[in-house]
Amino acid sequence: MGNRAVVVGGGIGGLATAIGLRRIGWEVTVLERAQLLDDAGAGISLHANGIRALDVLGVGAAVRAAAHPQYTGATRTPRGSRLARMDGRALERALGTPIVGIPRSVLHQLLRDALPPECLSVGAEAVSVDRADPRRPRVRLKQGDLDADLVVGADGLHSRLRTELFPDHPGPAYSGSTVLRAVTEGPVALDADFELTWGPGAEFGHIAFADGRAEWHAVLNSPARTRFADPLTEVRRRCGGWHAPIPSLLAATRPEAVLHHDIDELVVPLPAYTAGRVALLGDAAHAMTPNLGQGACQALEDAAVLTAALSAESTVEGALARYDTERRPRSQAVARAARQAGRMGQQLTHPAAITVRNTAMRLAPSAVTVRTILRHARWTPPVVR
Template sequence: MGGSAVVVGGGIGGLAAAIGLRLIGWEVTVIERAPVLADMGAGISLHSNGIRALDALGVGQAVREAARPQYTGGTRVPGGGWLARMDGTALERELGTPIVGVPRAVLHRLLRAALPSECLVVGAEVASADRSDPSRVRIPLQDDVLEADLVVAADGVGSRLRAQLFPEHPGPAYSGSTVLRAITERPVQLDTDFALTWGRGAEFGHIAFADGRAEWHAVLNSPPGVRYPDALGTMRDLFGEWHDPIPTLLDATRPEAVLHHDMYELATPLPAFTAGRIALLGDAAHAMTPNLGQGACQALEDAAALAAALTTETTIESALARYDMERRPRSQAVARAARRAGRMGQQLTHPLPIALRNTALRLAPSRMTVRALVRHADWTPPILG
């Protein structure tokens, strides 16, 4: 089966979907509202399932070569003591690949490089889709109308297409946390590839990159919409007395490099990931908190699964029914687990639950940490092409 597709959204999930569709012989147009596909963003950890999805899409090796494996790390307290250590070597034995860290900009560039430039349309916003013809979807686009056999809505947590398709759904909900993050301006000396530190209602973490730089993030319990005139200065006030290398990471950061976003999720699961010939993908379908590092990985799984369904089913309708059946239960289960992880991690503020959690983590054998990661990262990719 082949046809024409419009992918709404040029983020990681949208680009991956376009790669998968082109790989199985579809004509694809990607529409991105940003006027320039700028190489911005902080860092990302890709678990085994994300890497396997990239392998299925034909870009896994390029990402591996650009990424840094995460063999060492774990979870700490602000004074520096360890709650749990991550055994990346054991994880690699279990799944065939360790977790890897890569700048989002690098991943985005590698995905774009797998697509012809002429299939990318930037600076155009899609507000709605016309589904009056059951065999075609029409997308109003400025002074034109695009027609396609299939539309992939990969337009993020605030998806306008999702709102049109499911008007009764409450939409994204604020998670209770806000995140500030940046990539250091220069290489930094780090003892671990990855680490999280949990305080009361606050988390600080880092991901080391292949070029010696690192991404750091700070997550805070906060009302939505709070912004700081001097974000980096505020981070120094809040985290400057925490253990090394946190002060070093902050000192290696330019003030203008700090990004600040409130964290929203689809706390109410969608009843379906498809409507007619439109498929929701990534954050548009299952936006989740980042506590398990699975948001992008689930979007990459979506992309591979959608392409696979379209190759094996005889009609678009049956392919989308299969996509929904495969993807909705798994991604929504991961989203629930991520929400629970946040509530038991960074969001805790009362001393007694924090003490109980910390004691449990210190007493748990390292294999339990590996098992927890494997639970969500063990996924068998489809074969495409």
């Protein structure tokens, strides 16, 4: 088996994969097309499966030290009435670790710190992959070509490699929701580590960080590609009259800090995550809605499983077959569950349907919420040999 890999994409999945491959003795080059690593993004929650995948890769301890555990949380109505409680202590007892919140920029930096600087090539855009030699794919860049024994496509939602490998696939589709999010400028007073509030066709949530700041997001039903002249004012119009601490979170946010992205997903599942010696992972393979908080966790699972498969199998082809067999059913099932969670949660608009959902949630014991999270966060990590 050869030992040179090219990873296309320097996001969470790509960096995690590079860390794993280097851990088992591979030479790795990560291609990131951005000219500047600005780490655009707000915050992220990592469930136990994501943390355990990071443990497999050897960086779990560093992420835990920088993150804030989510022990207290709830789902509420705009007036503040509680629909469900999240018991982070119960999750920790069941899984060995709580959900944690961390700024995306901090997570990116921790992953980069685990790699030597020469491993990451910034401003390097992969144009295509030449697979004429089935054992030696060639990544074509605007600046030149790179030969490899393995190419990993971690190039995100609008993956160029996915389009090249599966030209008949329809690609990402708009979910019907758009998200505005930001990190507060300074610390804010919060009564819960994590909270969601559901109004008609809208969700507002926050994640507490270790330094006292918080990430907030507003997910809104909206026509595709709608943009607002003043995003923060739009969030205040939709959610500013909701219960505390939502007004305080918005007041602690600079207007220019608000990010706005439509939520696209791969509704049509891919028939495979591999082709020859090319593997897709993360959003390139299974972009999903954020309703279960599993997008990044599934990418981290991808990285851990791919690393373990390459450490155990005698050929790249055998390792990629194992990776596809293990990852495609699980990640696609999580994507379907996330889509359904959005339809029954934030996307509901009919008053009668909202009343039925809210009543069912109030009557359900807190253990039901825990079991729902456990269904996706419970995962046995692979052994890296």
